[in-house]
Each structure stands twice: as structure tokens, then as C-alpha cells.
Amino acid sequence: HFNWMLERQRSKRAITASDMQAILDLHNKLRGQVYPPAANMEYMVWDTELERSAQEWAETCLWEHGPTGLLPQIGQNLGVHWGRYRPPTSHVQAWYDEIKDYSFPYPQECNPHCPFKCSGPVCTHYTQLVWATSSRIGCAINVCYNMNVWGQIWAKAVYLVCNYSPKGNWWGYTPYKHGTPCSACPPSYGGLCRENLCYKGLLCAFNAVASNIVPYTTTVQKFGATQIVTCDRKLRDQCKGTTCNRYECPAGCLDSMAKVIGTVYYDMQSSICRAGIHYGVIDNDGGWMDVTRQVKVITCETTVSVLCPYQKPARHCPRIYCPRNCLQENPHLSRVIGTKMYSDKSSICRSAIHAGVLSNExxxxxxVMPTDNRKLYISSYQNGIVSESLQNPAGGKAFRVFAVI
Structure with a gap:
């Protein structure tokens, strides 16, 4: 019995139409409910140029604001997470939730300049989100592998970049004017008001969003090979121990009778595509989807013979997370036997370092993929580790180790 977890994929475009709309709608909802109420808060619309610049920055996978040449012209909010799927709106809500640490500076306090009163570590995500005159937004999402986030390496990070224009967050100013909603809108809005926001009318806002619904294909190459599957294809039929985590599902899988066993985590007998629909990462129109194994955290000494020895039929080992600095472990306790193909008595993590698929630091x-007997294991020196040789081991099994990319 093996469980697999489905993850949100984002390969075909910088941001899906549904995520784009959700981000935009939440921005406008939050902007319309600020307290104290805003007299000049403008309705936000989507901007394709801002989206393009956000995509370019998201693809750098740098956890910092940028690029430096563009920052004087735009505002920018960043969000990143790893692990279980979270909608991008969770980051938007987190930005807004900085309001708990922010005190709005009333006019009597603004002489000659308004104080910036933040009692928490940061409030500038909130103030950019509710900056009244920042009426255009464009965001992008990118999956970053081995991303450095505050000094920690996140193996698979989902990076959200949102760019805003006109730029906000000017020091010495309030993010908006306090007063009756829509009582201080710019003349260009013609007196229209929608849900406490200065509004230019349905046609203008709709066109600004609709113009962005264009497929992006430039990021597809980052993810390597994919596999086209049918609605009935089961997880157990598709993966035989190696990493095979990206699938393309056809449309119409709701009409299939294939089983789905589980919730959040799914049994290997489950239909790949129908499990994806059940979890909510794809809909009945089909699309791309990732499948990820449950992760097992191990020590530097853990071996395949203890964790998941070879059996017939071939079994699936959990995805493994190795700690740092296994290179320094006692080689007598954490042996490495073989080259490319290792004895299952070998340390998994030290073998991974030896094979070059894991960084010691x-x-x-x-x-890992357990395999049947081997008669000969070859010694070699690779990546700071001398592996052992072994001939004709009694009953010993083997394994191969793969990088997670």
C-alpha cells in the first residue's frame, strides 16, 4: 500500500487564468474593506506588461526584490512556499494580514510628514496592497528548484511575484485618504463607485483582464520529460520506482469509472487523472499534474535494507530527505559500497553524495530504486567519499539513487 501526494503544477504559463482572477478579486475585495475607510481607493485591473516583468523576475528564483533597474517605477510584493499546495491567494491574504501590526496615520499626525507606524517586522506588503493609486497589477508564479530562502535551500519552492503600478509605498505618506468611500476619486473615474472602490465601469475592467488570457510556453522546458496518460491509468502502472512525477491528463475524466482511493494522499490503485480532479489540481478539461511521494526523513546511517529492501513485485520507496554534512559521518557506520549501483547495506545519503546527486552542504x-542481486560492486573515489568494493555478497540486494529535480 503506497500513498502519493498530488501537487499543483504551473508549467504551461506564468499564471493560470483562474489564479490571475482570484488574485485580482482578492486584492479588490481587501482594498474595499480597509479601516479606516478609504475615500480614494481605486479599483485594480490586470496589466499584461506588469505580468511579463513579474514572470521575468520569478524565473530568476532570487528571494529578493528586483530587478533593480525596474524597482523605481513599480511596487512589488513577493511570496514563496514549499510542501503542500497552497493557493496564491494565501500569500495575498498574508500580505494584508500585516494590518494587525500597522497603525493608520491620521491627518493630525501628518505634519509635515506622515509617520510610518509598524509594530511588527514588516508592514510594507500591506501598504502596497492598499496603496490607493496603485490601480494596476500583474503577477507570475514559478516553481524554483533548490531556491535559497533566507539561507535555507528549499528543494521545490513555489515563487509568487506581484508587480504594481503606479508605484506606492512612499515614505511620509498614507496609503490612502481617510473618508467616505469614493468621496475623493480622481475625475477620470467619472463619479462611479463599486464596492467602496473608484471604478471606471465594467467594460474597461473586463477588457483589462481578458487581454491577459494568453498561453505562455517558455517555462515548459524547465521540467523535463512528461508522460501522457489516459483517464484509467493507475499510479502503480505508470511508476516503477524511478522518479516519474509529471503527467498530462486528457479532458473528460469525470466520465471515467476508474477508482480513486484516498483523500489528499492516494493509494497506488487510484487513477492518476481522477485523483487529480478529486484533489482539485486539475479540472475536467485535463491538464498537467505532478505526483510526489511522501517524504521520509532519515539519518546519515539509514540503509535501503532497513528502509525499503528489494521485494518482488518491485516496491516503491518513499521519497527521502537527507540531512546536511553526511560526508563527515563515520565511514564504518555509514558505508558506501559500489559505484552507480550500490549495495543495499550502504548509507543512502552518503551514496547519494558519492553519486553526485546530493550536495553535502x-x-x-x-x-532510490531497490534492485535485485549484483555479483560485483566496484570501489571508486567520488565527491570526497571512497566507496568499497564487494564480490559475491550473500543474499545482498542493490539500489540506485536519483536526484530530485
């Missing part, structure tokens, strides 16, 4: 994720 950062540790991280690896996959």
Missing part, C-alpha cells in the same frame, strides 16, 4: 531530497 545542503542535504535535500533523493529517490
Amino acid at each position: 545542503s542535504g535535500g531530497y533523493v529517490d
